[in-house]
Amino acid sequence: MISAIIYRSTTGSCEFLAREMSRKLAIPCYSTKNLKLPKGMEVIYVGWALAGKVVGLSKVMKDYDVKAVVQVGMSPVYPGAEENCSKANGLAGVKVFVKQGRFDINRLPLPFKLIMKAKCKEIAAKLEAKGNLNEAEQATLKMAKTGKGEPPCWDVEDVVDWEKANRNPLDVMKWYEPID
Numbered sequence: 187m188i189s190a191i192i193y194r195s196t197t198g199s200c201e202f203l204a205r206e207m208s209r210k211l212a213i214p215c216y217s218t219k220n221l222k223l224p225k226g227m228e229v230i231y232v233g234w235a236l237a238g239k240v241v242g243l244s245k246v247m248k249d250y251d252v253k254a255v256v257q258v259g260m261s262p263v264y265p266g267a268e269e270n271c272s273k274a275n276g277l278a279g280v281k282v283f284v285k286q287g288r289f290d291i292n293r294l295p296l297p298f299k300l301i302m303k304a305k306c307k308e309i310a311a312k313l314e315a316k317g318n319l320n321e322a323e324q325a326t327l328k329m330a331k332t333g334k335g336e337p338p339c340w341d342v343e344d345v346v347d348w349e350k351a352n353r354n355p356l357d358v359m360k361w362y363e364p365i366d
């Protein structure tokens with residue numbers, strides 16, 4: 187039974203998505219900062235993409251039973267993104283979702299700001315060369331060119347539907363078990 191949603195966020199996307207999931211699923215959400223949940227608890231983890239890795243995931247996987255991972259990045263979500271995330275982060279047997287989040291270079295710590303200044307030029311050049319961009323790609327292009335931007339949507343319905351479909355109805359009974 188998934189009992190918590192854990193997130194790590196620098197510019198607010200993972201926090202916003204985790205809060206949305208929490209509200210729709212009635213499962214509490216917590217930042218990785220000062221996390222004091224019982225070890226081994228079943229959780230969903232929401233973390234941002236850094237060069238293909240989900241930031242904070244390995245520590246959370248050591249302490250908790252991660253049933254699903256939501257990777258959030260500035261990139262548009264291309265077909266096969268979930269599989270790539272799964273391979274890059276060693277997530278065999280774990281459900282993976284990939285979502286587009288915001289980018290805001292001015293809210294990043296200096297080392298990340300410097301890395302992304304160079305990376306954004308590369309991303310913008312690639313997208314401009316591609317042309318005929320869809321909404322998500324246009325959003326990424328704006329992020330890369332201006333240093334700031336939002337994705338076209340913040341939908342969490344797929345995660346909500348997955349959690350509800352995989353819920354064991356008998357788990358509800360635990361809420362009514364008497365406390366000794």
Ligand SMILES: Cc1cc2nc3c(=O)[nH]c(=O)nc-3n(C[C@H](O)[C@H](O)[C@H](O)COP(=O)(O)O)c2cc1C
Nearest residue numbers: 195196197198199200234235237238259260261287
């Ligand atoms: C150093 C660094 C590396 C990043 N690498 C990736 C990446 O590989 N793929 C991607 O889609 N986004 C990448 N991003 C963008 C963030 O994942 C994106 O802005 C995300 O929405 C941030 O989540 P947050 O708002 O919860 O902090 C990177 C950002 C930084 C600062």
